[in-house]
Amino acid sequence: MQAAHKAQAMHYALNFRTFFYSHYFSLGLRFAAGLVGVTLITLQFADMAVAMTVCIGALCTALMDMPSPLRHKFNEMSASVLLCSAVTLLISLCAPFHWLLMAMLVVVSFGACMMVVYGKKSMPLQLATLFIMTMSMEHDMTARESFIHTGLFTLGAVAYLAYAMGISWLLRHRIKQQVLAEALFELAAYIDIKADFYDTRYNLTEQFNKLIRHQSLLADRQQASRDLILRSHQNEKDAIVVQVHVCMLDLYELILSTHTDYAQLRAHLVDSPVLKTLHDLAYKAARDIESVAYDVTRKKASYAEISYEPELEAIEAELAAIQQRIDDGKPQQEALAVLRAQRNKIRAIIKMIGELHQASQKIYDTTPFWADADMGPFLSQQKYELRMILSHLRWDSPIFRFSLRVAMAISAGLVVGAWLPYAAHSYWIVLTIVIILKPSFSMTKQRRRDRIVGTVIGCVLTALIIKFLNYPAFILGALILSTVAMPTFVYLRYRYAAVAVSVMILLQMYLIAPGNENLIMERLVDTIVGAAVATAFSFVLANWEYQTLPRLVRQVLDVNLSYMQASFDLLQGKSKDDFAYRIERKRLMDSLAALSSALVRMLDEPSSKQRAVEDINLFIVQNYLLVAHVAALRAILRRHTKELPVGPVHAMLEQSHDQVVQILEHALDPDRADIEPLMTPMAPDANAVPWSGWPLVQRRIRLLQADAVKIITHREAILRDVS
Known part of the structure; x- marks a missing residue:
């Protein structure tokens, strides 16, 4: 099983079983069919030179052919057609004049790179612009030939645009399924990492860092799923992917709530085979989620095929054995409480995975997903405004x-x-x-x-x-x-x-030129020369990641304050639903993913440019733990609804919220008063207000406050190191 577990570490789309169902392979087929088709059709009416010009036009537009909502895809690909056609004409007209060509190459390169201000989706457009610039610089044409050449290029670009939009419209639901499946596969990989927390061979700190890194990728895949699925969902097929998507996010929150003190868990159960049982349960849960993802890619309803009973029975047997040792006078109450808590959390996850299967099976008349709610805050916004570029024209x-x-x-x-x-x-x-x-x-x-x-x-x-x-x-x-x-x-x-x-x-x-025997060696030498130049200039006006850390850290703290407000409003019943909570949770996860990505990039930079690596790690971990504690509080309140003393519980949550907010505000403004007096949670009289959830809620609140305080220490250390 361990060998199979390690095999899962590779990207799901590189697994032969899932590769041909992934949107990556579908993109490759669509791309190749469009280029080959456009070229072959052109060859029926013109020679190879004309066909290659048309093909390059199609290729530049194809670089923008990514999974996107149809309206966004049309805007993105149309921008590519217009911009690349303009660059083709400009460079072709300048080509006969060497000095003018050199100047235009520099100007176009600068302008294309400034488009990066619009985010990751503008990167293919930048590449397409620079690609056609380099392809056009070798052509020495008259003005008339330049316009004809540009017309042929535009013809190929428009042809691929029409083709891609038609295919994307026909396969719009299929693309949603593939992108949703990718998010599910990454969630399964996330659980695989969590499974190794139960394996004493793995260092807990390294494993936690690995978990945080993967969370950045998972957040990206979940956002891609949101952007496609939550924008338009009118029919029964769309309703299914919406429900699976929402169920996936609920499952993710439940997995967050399962975070525990793994060091304590290992210490209490180090001699027990139950640790391996817990690992195997988590591993099975990951494979179960993968089975849902695999069935989604095959357009099938998913049915549970994995049995957790042997492992659950083993845990029950271990709980009984620990209870027997306690009855015999051995002090193992902590071990019993820790294992029982893990058992309850894992059962909840297994139940939610069952609901994930069911979500893929049902036929829905409508999509009851926050009816009439504005999905805008959940979705990536597409804004291409000139003022965004102008605002970045500064040193x-x-x-x-x-x-x-x-x-x-x-x-x-x-x-x-x-x-x-x-x-x-x-x-x-x-x-x-x-x-x-x-x-x-x-x-x-x-x-x-x-x-x-x-x-x-x-x-x-x-x-x-x-x-x-x-x-x-x-x-x-x-x-x-x-x-x-x-x-x-x-x-x-x-x-x-x-x-x-x-x-x-x-x-x-x-x-085109079969007689050129030096063709391959020339390309190899040119590539090495280009790589050498790029390497040399990677140090020129470089923007090192540590320079962005203060802004990213402050952004995390700002969003965390909003998240805590939405969280405690929900916990105290002040919100009618969890819509605002979901929005703020997404924003916090996005900000943590941005900081985590910056850290990963910084580790690839020269050692002299690396700052506060350990403190950034711990800062990310502590903020992640706040999310886990809030998710755990939600789970506790749901699980212990019987005889819930609403008034006292809400009063304690209110006091806890005020304390955590003051802690986070202190992290943002170190000049605030000392926070130590705020660290004692309300302790209600358990006899006066009997409720089984008191110890669990109080423990989580103490952990929440303690982890919030640690954020201050790490934030100060980060700012010290980068200043």
């Missing part, structure tokens, strides 16, 4: 510095290309630079490694094909396969995409 803006860095690197690449022997191709050097050089040092470092390794492998494969398998049918097959693989892996494993794109472009060039 301290990371995006402005990145744009200058790319423009300077491209200028240097052009100069180096002019100095190299006649076989060097400046456009290939520039293309390598724009592909490798990214806004952060860590992204540049990873992209450089993948680009070089992928290009070397692609060149070797192409050389072998040309030498030993030089048959039209085989070359055509290799072209189609590489065309499918490139978009499939570009967001999954860029190294594989680099291999595919190298094979695809080199084979195309070989077909």
Whole structure:
């Protein structure tokens, strides 16, 4: 089982069983079918040169073909058509005038990089713009030829736009299923990490760091699911994915609430086989969630096939054995309480996974998901306003510095290309630079490694094909396969995409100019030169991650204050539903994911640029624990509804809320008064107000306050180190 567990560590879409059902593979097929189709149709009416121009137009638009709501997809791809067509015309007109061309290359590079201000979804648009800029710089045309060339490019771009929108409309529900399934697979991977908390071979601190890192990825996948599923849901099929999505989020919150003191758990049960039983239960729960995800990708209702009874019976037997030892006079009350709490939490998770299965089975007439509620706060907003770019035209803006860095690197690449022997191709050097050089040092470092390794492998494969398998049918097959693989892996494993794109472009060039024996070596040298230039300029005007830490830390604290307000309003019954709570929980998870991502990127930077690594880790962990404690309080109040003393409980929650808020405000403003006097939760008289939930609620409140206080210490340490 352990070996199988480790196998699950790889990305779900790289597993052969799930690969062909993933949206990555569907994207690859759609991409390849569109490009090949547009090219073949063009060849019926024109020669290869015209067909390649039309194909490149389709390719630039295809780079924007990602899972998105239909309206957003149309806007994004239309922007690509217009912008890339304009760049094609501009660069083609400037090409005969060398000095003007060089100036325009720098200006377009700067402008394209400034578009990064619009977020991750603008990255493919930036790449498409820079790609067509490099493809157009080699053409020496008259003005008339430039307009004809641009018209052919635009024709291909519009053709792919129409094709992609049509396919996306036909498969709109299928794409929702695939993106939802990906979020479920990542939730299963999250539980796999939690399972190892029960395994004493794993260091708890390292495991917690791993959990926090994965949470960043999970938050991203859940947001992608929200954006597609919650925007429009009118029919029965949509209703199913909405219900599965909502059930997935409820399950995620329940999993958050299961956080416990694992060190204490290990200490009390270190000699008991029940730790392995708890691990196996968590592992089975992850596989159960994966089965739901797998069935969602296959458009099937999901049914539970995993039995938890052997493990649950083993836990009950261990509880009975501990109780017997207590009856015999041995002090094991703590062990009994800890194991019983874990048993209850795991049973609740198993029940919720059952509801997840049921959500995929039901037929819904409508989508009863917060009827008439505004889903806007849950969704990514698409805003492309010029003032956003203008607001970043300042020296301290990371995006402005990145744009200058790319423009300077491209200028240097052009100069180096002019100095190299006649076989060097400046456009290939520039293309390598724009592909490798990214806004952060860590992204540049990873992209450089993948680009070089992928290009070397692609060149070797192409050389072998040309030498030993030089048959039209085989070359055509290799072209189609590489065309499918490139978009499939570009967001999954860029190294594989680099291999595919190298094979695809080199084979195309070989077909166009079969007599060029130095083709492969030229491309390899150009790639290495471009990578060297990009590496050198990754240190120029660099924006190191530690510089953003104060802003990200403050953002987490600000959002956490809003989250605590919404949480305690819900716990005290002041809110009619949990809509506001869900919004604030999402915002807090997003802010923690942003800080966690910054930390991961910083660890890839030179050691001299790393700051407060341990304190950032602990700061993220403590904020994560606040979310876990609130989720646990919700679960406790639900589980102990019998004879719930509403007045005293709400009074204690009110006092606790005030204390936690003051603690967090102190973290934001260290000049506030000392918080130690606020640390004692209300202790109601259990005899006067008997209720089974008192000890559990009080314990969680104490933990909540203690973890909130630790946030202050780590925040101060972070600011000290980065100042």
